[in-house]
Structure formats: C-alpha cells, structure tokens
Amino acid sequence: MQGTQLLKRAVQCSPQRVATISGERRRSWAEVGTRVPRMAAALRSLGVEDGAFVAILAMNSDRYLELFFAVPWAGGALAPLNVRWSVAENIYALTDSKAAVLFIDDAFLEQAREIRPQMPGIATFVYMGDGPTPEGMLSYEALVEAHAPMADANRRDDDLYIIFYTGGTTAHPKGVAMSHKGVYLATCCYLALLPSVEDLTFLYVAGYFHFAGASALWYITLAGGTHAILPKFEALPVMKAIGEYKVTNAVLVPTMVNMLLSHPDFPQYDLTSLKTCIYGGSPMPEGLMLRAMEMVPTWGFYQIYGMTETGGFATMLRWRDHIVSGEKSSRLRSAGQAGFGNEIRIVLPDGSDAELGQIGEIIIRSDFLMIGYLNNPEASAASLRDGWMYTGDAGYMDEDGFLYVADRVKDMIVSGGENVYSIEPERALFLHPKVREAAVIGIPSEQWGEAVHAVVVLKDGASATVEELIAHCRTLIGGYKCPRSIEFRAEPLPVTPVGKVRKNVLRDPYWVGHARKI
Incomplete structure (x- = not known):
C-alpha cells in the first residue's frame, strides 16, 4: 500500500477535474500529476534519499499539498512544522527529524533567518511563496520547471510516510510516525464513513501540520475531489469561499462554527452547498448545535473522536445520531x-x-x-x-x-480545537524567577470550549502581574499554549500524599453546572 496511490487514482480517473484552488490559481489533477514527479526529482537531486525527512514551515497552499505527494514520491518522509510554535520549538523538531531540506513561505521568512544559523545541518531552504526568491534560497517553481519527472520511489507498507509533532507531556514534543500503510488504510476507512464520495469539494482552514487538517488531503484526493485551500480560518473568507467554490465538505471545530453563525454578515452568504461538516477537537455545546441546526439546516454534522496516534479518528457520531429529543x-x-x-x-x-x-x-x-x-x-x-x-x-x-x-486521564486542555498539554505552560511559568509553584488547568470558555488558566504561587516577597507572566510564557512557547488568565494564591497548592498537585481540586469549582469536562 502506497500513499502515492491516492494521487495516481485521482490523476487517472479525474484528470480534467479541478484539483486545487489556492488564491487565484486553479490546477487540474492532470497538472498536479505532472508537477509532483518533477518536484520529487528536484528533491532527489537535492540529496533526499529513501527515508530522509523534508520539513515544511508554511501556511496552507496548493504547493504545500503537492509536497504531501512529492516527498514520498521521491522516497522521503514529511515533517510538517507547527506554524504556531516558537523558533525554539521548531528547531527542536528539525533537530529531532534531522531534516536536510526546509520549505518556507512568506509568512515564515523571518523565522527561517533565525533558524538558519542555528541549524547548519539544513543544507537547502526552498522558497514556496509567490514573491521574488530570497537570497540563499531555491525557488519552488524553478525546481519544478528544471527537472524532468521521475518514477515513483515505490515506498510502501511499513515505510515511514510522515511525522506529526504533538504537544509533549514530557520534556519535548513527540513526533507521531505514520507509515504508508497506516495513511492508506486510515484514508479508505475514513472515506467510507462519509455520506457521499461523489463530486466533493473540501475547504481547508486548519493547518496541515495537524493530522485533522491534513487528513482530507488524502481522502479528497482518493475521491478525485477538489481541494479549496485557505491559508487560515477567518469568518468572511470562509463564508465567501463556501459560496463561490460550492464547497461540500469541511472540518470546523465548534469555535469556528460559532464564529460563522455569530458574524454580522452571515445572512448575506449562501452556504447551502455545504453538506458535511466534520467537527472535533472539542465537543459541540448542545446550545450551539441546536442553533446551527436552525441556521444552517442543509449541513449534516459529524463528530469525530481520535488522536494523531490513531490515524486521526477512532469514532464518529453520524448526523443521523444527532438526536435532540x-x-x-x-x-x-x-x-x-x-x-x-x-x-x-x-x-x-x-x-x-x-x-x-x-x-x-x-x-x-x-x-x-x-x-x-x-x-x-x-x-x-x-x-x-x-x-x-x-x-x-x-x-x-x-x-x-x-x-x-x-x-x-492526561492533563490536556482542548482550547479552540488546539491541544495544550498543561506541562508546557507550567514549565514556562516555572522558568520565571518569581514563580515558586504553578499549575495549569482548563476552565470553561464560551469562545474556546476550554481556556488555559494558571494558578500561581510567587516566591516570598516577590510581586508580578498577569501580563508579565503571560509575556514571559510567549517567549518560550506558542501563544495558544500560554495562559489566558492567571490567579495568584498566597498558600501552597493542594497536593496528594506523594506531592502531586491535586488539579481536580483546582479545576472542579470552574466546572460546576457543566455537563462535560473535556
């Protein structure tokens, strides 16, 4: 089983269908099917050998999508980097994966300049944006143009396909390694759960560094559908794209659904083409679900539960089971x-x-x-x-x-669909010279589902502000992991007999009256 087989089927069965919509560019599956082997040949010429990692730090785009097939076609494995991570966190991932090639777009040119002197092992930086190619980098389009297509490297089955970095519960993030067989089987099983596999157009708003954001790259390709790509979620562009591209499928976390329904311009857009809305990352509050059923009656909602380690999904709550009475x-x-x-x-x-x-x-x-x-x-x-x-x-x-x-069981917080492991903001807080104790918990948030909240005990005689501690955390970890609120306590934090902080004691008062704590 090969991940590249998914692309081969789309090229063979849907050659003239629009494959990608990215900004003003539209490409057919026939065009993508030519470009991918050319980029694969370019990667091979840059020294990418079987099993070698190619890293990507960029916003969603059609070129990024092509790399999901070009890298394995060349024999390599992908390492998508988290666009919300700090330089230090991405340097850790680059070191861990030993990537020798890094693709960069316009949004991360400055981060690339910081990374370069600290990562001499990265021999090649490839610019995949739309402007002039920066000095010291190679051009994505020039590489495609300069190389003849190569034959598929024929990586398959248990060969490594991709690694997704997740927030770590220990000292560092963990790289979840997926094989060709794993990706292929997960794609087929997931696609079989959907109500239709015909004439699909999927709208991307979640980053490709997430399995949840990337999984549709595979199953929509297998279905020979169209990938409508936005660099990130913003309510107005999303509503405009659904209407303009006749989007049929999307993955939206509950926070995003709420932002769409609450937008003042919501009534101006025709969103009836969307038939399948997958949500996950956090539960859909019942009040929001009832509101969505009323405001977008043509949408069928499907909840998924799973994790990167399980191929992105394990269970599905189908639309037919969204029973309100x-x-x-x-x-x-x-x-x-x-x-x-x-x-x-x-x-x-x-x-x-x-x-x-x-x-x-x-x-x-x-x-x-x-x-x-x-x-x-x-x-x-x-x-x-x-x-x-x-x-x-x-x-x-x-x-x-x-x-x-x-x-x-693990102290993980799900905030706006992002997984935040409490140990990461705790570690950052402990590095502040005025902090003696810190515990981070998830508390209810109407906007985010859960919000990152810290309980802090300062050292004797020390004083600090909420703003000071949050700013300190932002220098060490991605902004979405930082506390949104902090409370200071004079007394020590409650602990178990073995000295572990009793987070349930800190957390439970916030969840009184809430049916679900996740």
Missing part, C-alpha cells in the same frame, strides 16, 4: 460509535474490561495506528501495548456501542 437524545453528548477499522475498549486500572456505563481508560486498536514516536522508544512502549493505543482519556460505553468521553 426522545429516548436516544443522550447520543448527542457522545463521541459516536467505532469507525470502520477501529476497535474500542474501556479498561480498568487492572487491565480488565469495564462494564457498560463504567468509566475507564479508552484504548484503541486498528491497522493504522502510529508506528511509534520518533526517537522515543520509552514513550512508544508506554502508549502502544499489545497492539492497543492507550489514549489517556477516560470514558464509558453504552449498550449501543456509543462512546462517551468523560474526562482526561
């Missing part, structure tokens, strides 16, 4: 049933299976789980046990196989 209305609070190819269990601390309705840890098995964490066998062994992925999430199953996610 009656005996089965509780399903609206669930994460749905196991997706095709996935097996779900709820296990107790002793490893035995929980009873129906009993909370335990959610574990997942499929043929498209990650290979493991790059260069981190200890973390791989802790998460992958006997073929099962231990998610660190707590939940329960009902008699119809619907999964309910009750809380998190």
